[in-house]
Amino acid sequence: MDSIDYQMAQVLDIQMETAAIKSYLFTCVESKIFRFSPGQFNMIGLPGVGEAAISFSSLAIPGSNQFTHTIAGVGNVTRFLERLEIGRRVLFRGPFGRGWPIEEIIGKDLLIVAGGIGLAPLRSFLFYCLENRNRIRDVVLVYGARTTDDMVFAKDLADWQARDDIETIYCVDQYNKESSLRLQVGLVTRFLEKLELDYRNTLAFLCGPEIMMRFVARNLLFQGYAGDQIYVSLERRMRCGTGHCGHCQIGAKFVCQDGPVFQYSDISRFADTLL
Amino acid sequence: MYTDAFLIEKDQFSPWLEVLHQEFRLIGPIEENGFYTFAEIQSVRDLALNYDTTMLGPRKFIYHPEEKICAFRKTPEGFEIEPLGKAAPQILVGVHSCDLHAILVLDKVFLKKGFQDRNYRMWREATVIMGIHCTGVCPNCFCASMGTGPLFEPKEGYDFLLTDFGDRYLIELLGERAEKFILPLKLQRATESDFKKKQEIGRKVENQFKKKIDTTHLVDIILRNQNHPVWKRTAEELCLGCTNCTMVCPTCFCYNQKDEIGFDLIHYERKRYWDSCQELHFAQVHGGNFRFTRMARLRQFVTHKLATWVEQFGCFGCIGCGRCMTWCPTGIDLTEIAKEIMVTEQNKTIRMSEAQQFENG
Ligand SMILES: Cc1cc2nc3c(=O)[nH]c(=O)nc-3n(C[C@H](O)[C@H](O)[C@H](O)COP(=O)(O)OP(=O)(O)OC[C@H]3O[C@@H](n4cnc5c(N)ncnc54)[C@H](O)[C@@H]3O)c2cc1C
Ligand code: SF4
Ligand code: SF4
Numbered sequence: 067m068d069s070i071d072y073q074m075a076q077v078l079d080i081q082m083e084t085a086a087i088k089s090y091l092f093t094c095v096e097s098k099i100f101r102f103s104p105g106q107f108n109m110i111g112l113p114g115v116g117e118a119a120i121s122f123s124s125l126a127i128p129g130s131n132q133f134t135h136t137i138a139g140v141g142n143v144t145r146f147l148e149r150l151e152i153g154r155r156v157l158f159r160g161p162f163g164r165g166w167p168i169e170e171i172i173g174k175d176l177l178i179v180a181g182g183i184g185l186a187p188l189r190s191f192l193f194y195c196l197e198n199r200n201r202i203r204d205v206v207l208v209y210g211a212r213t214t215d216d217m218v219f220a221k222d223l224a225d226w227q228a229r230d231d232i233e234t235i236y237c238v239d240q241y242n243k244e245s246s247l248r249l250q251v252g253l254v255t256r257f258l259e260k261l262e263l264d265y266r267n268t269l270a271f272l273c274g275p276e277i278m279m280r281f282v283a284r285n286l287l288f289q290g291y292a293g294d295q296i297y298v299s300l301e302r303r304m305r306c307g308t309g310h311c312g313h314c315q316i317g318a319k320f321v322c323q324d325g326p327v328f329q330y331s332d333i334s335r336f337a338d339t340l341l
Numbered sequence: 342m343y344t345d346a347f348l349i350e351k352d353q354f355s356p357w358l359e360v361l362h363q364e365f366r367l368i369g370p371i372e373e374n375g376f377y378t379f380a381e382i383q384s385v386r387d388l389a390l391n392y393d394t395t396m397l398g399p400r401k402f403i404y405h406p407e408e409k410i411c412a413f414r415k416t417p418e419g420f421e422i423e424p425l426g427k428a429a430p431q432i433l434v435g436v437h438s439c440d441l442h443a444i445l446v447l448d449k450v451f452l453k454k455g456f457q458d459r460n461y462r463m464w465r466e467a468t469v470i471m472g473i474h475c476t477g478v479c480p481n482c483f484c485a486s487m488g489t490g491p492l493f494e495p496k497e498g499y500d501f502l503l504t505d506f507g508d509r510y511l512i513e514l515l516g517e518r519a520e521k522f523i524l525p526l527k528l529q530r531a532t533e534s535d536f537k538k539k540q541e542i543g544r545k546v547e548n549q550f551k552k553k554i555d556t557t558h559l560v561d562i563i564l565r566n567q568n569h570p571v572w573k574r575t576a577e578e579l580c581l582g583c584t585n586c587t588m589v590c591p592t593c594f595c596y597n598q599k600d601e602i603g604f605d606l607i608h609y610e611r612k613r614y615w616d617s618c619q620e621l622h623f624a625q626v627h628g629g630n631f632r633f634t635r636m637a638r639l640r641q642f643v644t645h646k647l648a649t650w651v652e653q654f655g656c657f658g659c660i661g662c663g664r665c666m667t668w669c670p671t672g673i674d675l676t677e678i679a680k681e682i683m684v685t686e687q688n689k690t691i692r693m694s695e696a697q698q699f700e701n702g
Contacts, residue, residue, distance in 0.1 A: 069458045070411055095419065112467055113609035114602045129571035140627040155419035183536055214427030275628070303626050305598045305613075308456035312616070313623060314633075315645070317564075318652035332594050336649070337567040337640065338624065338631050 069308045073159045074099065075110075077133070077150050083218040087138045089123060090150060092158075094131040102126050102133065104190035105165025105299060105327045109307040110158040111143050118143040118324070121187035122161070123219075124295045125194055136218060147162055150207040156195065162307040163326050166191045166271060167297065175204040175263050177281050179254055181274020185218055187299055187326075188273050193237075196232070205232045206261055210254035210274070214243040223247055234259075258289070265290045273299040275339040281320055283330050293331025296300060298341065300326050300333065309312045344496065346513045347528035348535065354510060357526060365469065368402050369434035370395060374406040374409045379433075390435045391505070394479045394669060398440045398591030399433045403464045404447060407614040410460055410598075415607045423608075425435050425459075428467035430578035436472045436499070438490035439672070444470070449654045450594045453658065455557045460613075469518065471501040474539070475546055481663025483552040489660040492543035504539045511535050522686060552663065553625040554676045562686055563648035563679065565642065571681045576636040580619075584589065586642055586665035586673070587617035592658050595623075618642060643675045 069228075079091040094100045102108075102122050111117035118141075124134035139148035140270045150156065176195060195205055207226060211217040217236070227234045227247060235257045236251045243255035250257070254274075270286055272279045279298050286296055302321040313323035317336025319328065332341040349357070358367065363399055367382045370392040377392035379399045391692050413425040436444070444465075451461035484490030493502060500519040504511040514520060587593045597616035602609055616623065618641045624631040632638045642665075650658030660673065666674040 069456050071409070072422055072607065076419075113415070113611065114600045116600055125680060157413075157420055186439075248391045277538065301626060302631065303624060308458070309454055310456070310458050310594065311597070311613075313597075315618075315641075315649075316554070317644075318649040320653075337566075338637055338642070 067308075069310060070159070072159055074155050075133075075158055076155050077152050080150070080152060082268060083136060083220075084216055087136060087150065087218055089134055089136040089169075089219075090147075091124075091132060091134050092156070095155065095299075098131055099129060100126070102161035102167045103168065103186050103333060104162050104194050106161040107132075107187075107307070107326065108135070108158045108160030109304070110143075110147070110156055110160075111160065112146060112156055116143045117145045117159070117307075119301075119307060121326075123186040123189045125190045125197070134318070136183065136189075138183050144301055146326075159307060162322055164324065166194075166299075166327050168194055170269060171195065171198075172201045173267075174202055175206075175268040176202060177206050177208070177261065177263055177268050177270040177286075179208045179258075179270065179272050180210070180272070181254060181278040182216060183218060184272075184274030184278075185318045186273075188271060189219055189222060191225070191271065196229075199231055199336040202264060203267070206235070206263060207232060207239070208235045208254050208257055208261075210237045210239075210278070211240065213240045214238055214245050214249065217245075217247075220247075229270075253277065253281075255285050256297070258282065258285050265291070265295075268295065270296045271299075272296065276300065280340050293334065296330035297327055298330055298333065300328060300339075342496075342515060344513070346511060346517055346531035346535070347523065347526075348506070348509050348531055349512045349526070349528055353383045353526070358388075358432075358434065359685055361522065364430065366431035367431050367434060368399065371606050372494065382434075389435060390473055390503075391476070392435065393477070394437075394662065394667075396589055396664065397429070398443055398589075398664070400440075400443060400447065400591045402431065402433060403444065403468055403620055404451070404461055404594070405464075407612060408460055408628075409610050410513075410613050411611040413609040413611070413656050420436070420609075423464075428463040430469075432468050432469040432471060434471045434473075436470055436516060437475055437662075438472065438493035439484045439487075439660045440662040441470070441472045441493050441498055442484075442489040442495075443662070445495065446592045446654065446656060446658065446660065447594060448498065454654075455646045460672055468684070469501075470499045471503065472499045473503040474542065476505055476542065478546060478549045478551070479663060481552060481674075482661060482662040483550060483554060483645050483663065485547050485550050486554045486556060487661035488556075490544040492539065504542060506535075506538065510702065511539055523546070554679060555574075556657070557585075559679060560648045562682055563644055566682045566685070569682050569685065571620060572640045573636045575678060575702070576639040577632070579673050580635050580639050581670055582619055582621070582635055582638070583670060584617040584619040585668045585670065587619055588615065589664040589668045590646070590659075591662060591664070592646075592660060593617070593623065618645070631643050639673075645677055646675060647679060649651050655662055 075092040075094040081089040107121045109117040120135045123136040139145040305311035309320040309323035370377045371387045414421045451458040595616045596613040639695040646659040
């Protein structure tokens with residue numbers, strides 16, 4: 067596999083998530099099939115602008131060449147992507163990285179904790195879990211956002227809350243607007259201890275600001291979870307995605323290739339994380 | 342793979358290189374302003390094969406300080422990716438054992454894990470490498486401690502390997518490419534006694550090292566002591582954040598990327614250039630910086646070279662060339678940092694065994 071394998075993708079649809087976040091449905095221009103797994107990411111961008119690492123927020127559909135990215139405009143590349151219109155083309159490389167451990171979830175209880183846009187890579191994972199619902203035990207989703215306005219994937223959140231085979235806890239730091247969702251006020255960590263999950267049979271999946279993952283992971287460890295039952299998806303600066311540019315290194319790990327999903331115990335042993 | 346060894350008279354060696362020079366770019370150590378440096382050579386006479394060390398290793402001719410990795414052309418439908426230029430065939434002459442090891446390390450980084458770096462592969466394949474064994478040591482080098490010298494032991498990574506026998510060289514060959522080049526020369530085959538002589542030279546050099554480091558428990562010791570006071574003190578008292586260490590280190594691989602746009606707004610080039618974990622921006626992301634302090638950045642360099650590299654690539658990231666400390670404006674020496682940590686560990690063990698003795702009675 068070569069480090070520089072570009073593909074072209076075209077924007078098919080755009081969905082507003084929040085004032086600052088949009089979801090884009092892309093289709094590959096040249097290839098008929100594009101495969102990826104939940105938790106992996108693309109390096110996506112445009113010549114003259116650069117590239118940014120963006121997770122898949124959708125689940126790959128067998129035989130399809132479509133995928134969704136949910137992007138927050140925070141800098142050069144992402145602000146440029148923010149201005150994309152339907153029909154425009156971008157270049158991407160991918161899929162990269164090791165995603166969520168989908169082989170491990172059979173027969174387990176799942177605790178999914180997301181913060182803000184961190185729900186994006188967990189959304190595809192949740193879709194996968196729901197497709198395989200009968201092979202797993204309890205599923206709990208705890209999703210936190212700063213305000214009601216900052217919650218992404220409103221339609222999915224409502225769908226999940228309406229189902230009886232998944233328990234949902236949605237919380238905001240500030241309840242600033244009426245919402246049709248059942249919301250609670252407080253940080254995600256507040257709700258973790260009340261869950262009726264058997265920690266001995268539960269796997270936890272975390273994505274959000276690293277400081278949030280720190281408090282969630284430590285809370286779970288305190289409850290009795292082992293470090294290798296907790297999975298975290300990390301974000302680092304990345305230029306290549308192929309394990310060469312060195313920016314994403316945490317100790318002996320390349321987040322782009324060995325991650326972005328890690329077992330907590332495997333990554334928290336190194337310096338320079340907030341975990 | 343083909344291997345063989347011959348003896349080549351020195352007055353036969355230069356004319357042979359001249360012949361190869363007609364076909365290849367020739368790169369080797371030359372003297373410049375009182376220092377040695379790897380440079381493209383105009384005449385074989387300029388080669389200074391008895392050089393001690395250079396500021397930059399030959400890395401810069403395989404993994405360039407800045408290079409184009411891709412070119413795009415804008416079309417009405419989107420973008421076309423333009424074919425890249427080829428690498429120029431070149432011979433690297435006079436690469437010391439440490440730098441040969443550094444190239445093996447870079448091979449592991451760029452070629453031996455999941456993805457291959459296309460530019461590196463292109464230049465690596467176009468490069469014929471002629472190593473040469475050192476006949477002395479430099480004040481700062483410690484290859485013997487790192488297992489990377491003074492004799493180059495692996496049977497990979499080079500085409501030729503020279504050992505200076507005074508009026509002639511022992512020339513060891515590896516691979517068909519080397520065989521093809523040497524064939525016209527009709528040389529005398531090396532014997533057992535020539536290899537003995539090479540070993541003797543190696544032993545003589547080995548006894549001269551001033552700088553040493555014990556690597557037996559190095560990885561564990563460094564990883565166990567990520568909060569040792571030496572990091573903060575060295576960083577705050579000495580480190581200027583100049584990035585010299587990572588620029589001169591022959592195994593540093595990190596790069597950054599930038600896009601350049603042609604004036605026609607049709608042609609785009611993507612370039613990469615050496616980056617350094619000593620730069621403040623290196624681990625910066627939206628909303629924070631994972632190595633905001635100079636302490637964290639210095640610790641990353643030393644920990645990467647002496648510890649985490651081993652888990653990543655199965656070898657040390659430091660090949661003991663001594664360049665980082667030579668070119669550090671304040672003389673920060675990673676072996677001294679490691680030794681300070683080792684002393685603390687030793688004291689700890691002594692205190693613990695004393696406590697044990699006390700308990701036992
Ligand atoms: C595995 C992975 C998955 C990601 N998934 C998503 C996603 O689904 N949606 C989304 O909106 N964002 C995602 N990100 C974050 C996204 O990559 C960054 O926001 C983006 O690279 C910033 O680039 P920029 O050019 O827009 O900003 P820049 O102009 O480069 O800089 C803006 C700020 O972002 C910092 N920055 C630069 N590169 C990165 C980087 N790779 N990661 C984080 N910060 C960076 C800069 O230091 C600066 O502070 C992901 C990152 C990773 C590593
Ligand atoms: S860390 Fe220093 S001594 Fe070791 S290889 Fe790099 S430059 Fe040479
Ligand atoms: S992280 Fe630093 S020390 Fe390690 S290879 Fe990159 S620049 Fe060199």
